Structure formats: C-alpha cells, structure tokens
Amino acid sequence: MVDLFHASRGCRFNCYPCCVSFLGGRQFRPRPIDRVLEELETIENNRLFLVDNSLAQNNEWEKELFKAMIPLKKKWCSHTIEDTPEILDLAAQAGAWYVYQAVFDTSDYIRDRIKRYHEYGIKVEGTILLGLDNQTEDDIKRLIDFLLEIDLDLAEFTVLTPFHHTKTYQDLNNANRIFDTDYNNYNAGKVVFQPKHMSPEKLQNLYYYAWDTFYKGQSQEEKCLN
Numbered sequence: 001m002v003d004l005f006h007a008s009r010g011c012r013f014n015c016y017p018c019c020v021s022f023l024g025g026r027q028f029r030p031r032p033i034d035r036v037l038e039e040l041e042t043i044e045n046n047r048l049f050l051v052d053n054s055l056a057q058n059n060e061w062e063k064e065l066f067k068a069m070i071p072l073k074k075k076w077c078s079h080t081i082e083d084t085p086e087i088l089d090l091a092a093q094a095g096a097w098y099v100y101q102a103v104f105d106t107s108d109y110i111r112d113r114i115k116r117y118h119e120y121g122i123k124v125e126g127t128i129l130l131g132l133d134n135q136t137e138d139d140i141k142r143l144i145d146f147l148l149e150i151d152l153d154l155a156e157f158t159v160l161t162p163f164h165h166t167k168t169y170q171d172l173n174n175a176n177r178i179f180d181t182d183y184n185n186y187n188a189g190k191v192v193f194q195p196k197h198m199s200p201e202k203l204q205n206l207y208y209y210a211w212d213t214f215y216k217g218q219s220q221e222e223k224c225l226n
C-alpha cells in the first residue's frame with residue numbers, strides 16, 4: 001500500500017483527452033520545497049504515490065524536490081517526470097520506483113524514453129489510450145506487440161472517453177459520434193462513441209485483447225512483484 005502525496009497542483013499542458021487542466025487549473029503551482037519536506041517527514045509509510053499530474057513542468061523545482069527527497073529513503077511512483085540524465089539520476093537517488101508514461105505510438109522516441117528510465121533503474125507503467133482517430137485495428141495490435149518488445153514493466157489500457165471539458169468531447173460531440181451519455185459507462189473501459197476506423201464492438205474487443213495479450217505471460221500482480 002502506498003500513501004498519496006501532492007507536491008504540486010495544476011497542469012500547464014492541455015492534452016487531447018484530459019480534463020485535468022479544467023479541474024486542477026492550467027497553471028502549474030509547485031509547493032515550496034521546505035513545506036513539501038515538512039509534510040513528507042510526517043509520513044511513516046516508506047512507499048508513496050506522488051499524485052501530481054505531471055512533475056515535468058519546472059526543471060529547477062523538480063531537481064530541488066528530488067534532491068530534498070534523497071535523505072528520506074522512500075520508494076515512490078508518480079506520473080511523468082522529465083527524462084534528462086541529470087533529473088533521472090536525481091529521481092533514482094530519491095527513490096523513483098515506477099513512473100507513468102503515455103505510450104501513444106511505436107516510435108523510437110518512446111522506445112528510447114523507456115530505455116532511459118530503465119537505465120536508471122526506474123520502472124515504467126505505460127498508459128495506453130485506445131480508440132484515437134489515427135488508430136486502425138492493425139495499429140492497436142502492433143502497439144501491443146511493441147509494448148512487449150520494449151519490455152514495458154506494466155501497462156494500463158483505457159478506451160478513449162469523451163469527458164466534458166476536453167477537446168475529445170468537443171470533437172466527438174460536434175461530429176455526433178457520442179452514442180452513450182450514461183455517465184456510469186464513462187469509466188474508460190467502455191466504448192461510448194463511434195471510433196473512426198472500426199465499429200464500437202471491435203474497439204471494445206481490442207481493449208480486452210490488449211489486457212489479455214500484455215498480461216498473458218505474467219499476470220499484473222506477478223509483474224508488480226518482479
């Protein structure tokens with residue numbers, strides 16, 4: 001079990017499917033490092049999840065944060081961190097255990113980025129969005145093969161979901177492609193819109209295929225224990 005911790009709020013990015021900039025604000029608001037440290041020192045659990053939306057928003061602050069965390073000797077997971085050698089080295093010393101990384105294609109950019117994390121002993125949980133307009137059935141199958149090829153440690157698959165206050169919602173709604181407005185189904189595991197290159201049923205099956213194929217050799221629990 002991990003304790004949850006916030007070192008900052010807000011996200012200056014505005015990614016296509018994400019409503020965080022609406023919910024948490026578009027301005028990155030890092031907490032002062034001494035306040036962060038003061039709170040971290042009160043947490044007994046040595047496993048943390050830094051739930052900040054993205055730590056990769058201010059390199060100087062990020063470096064100071066990791067330097068300050070080194071003496072605490074905790075293990076932690078987080079969303080994306082900057083992947084320069086200096087920051088990865090500091091993150092590793094500070095106890096980086098897993099980082100989330102969006103894997104949106106099979107490019108060398110992604111391959112190299114995952115490799116860099118691994119070189120510093122940091123594991124990667126990929127977040128993989130299925131159902132984007134540029135994905136065909138073959139693209140999705142190729143993407144799953146790619147995740148296995150690059151030895152991604154864990155993968156979390158989600159179906160594109162048109163949450164309000166996102167560009168995804170605007171686009172799909174404008175094109176009358178949303179067929180389900182029961183928000184109980186907006187759990188990122190159910191298809192609620194008409195995909196561009198396949199039927200909703202096909203995309204739903206590809207979502208199950210992705211989970212089954214990635215975890216075929218080893219279950220999620222077993223991979224976590226590696």
Ligand code: SF4
Pocket residue numbers: 011012013014015018019020021053054
């Ligand atoms: S996906 Fe992450 S980086 Fe992009 S807007 Fe949302 S929180 Fe920010």
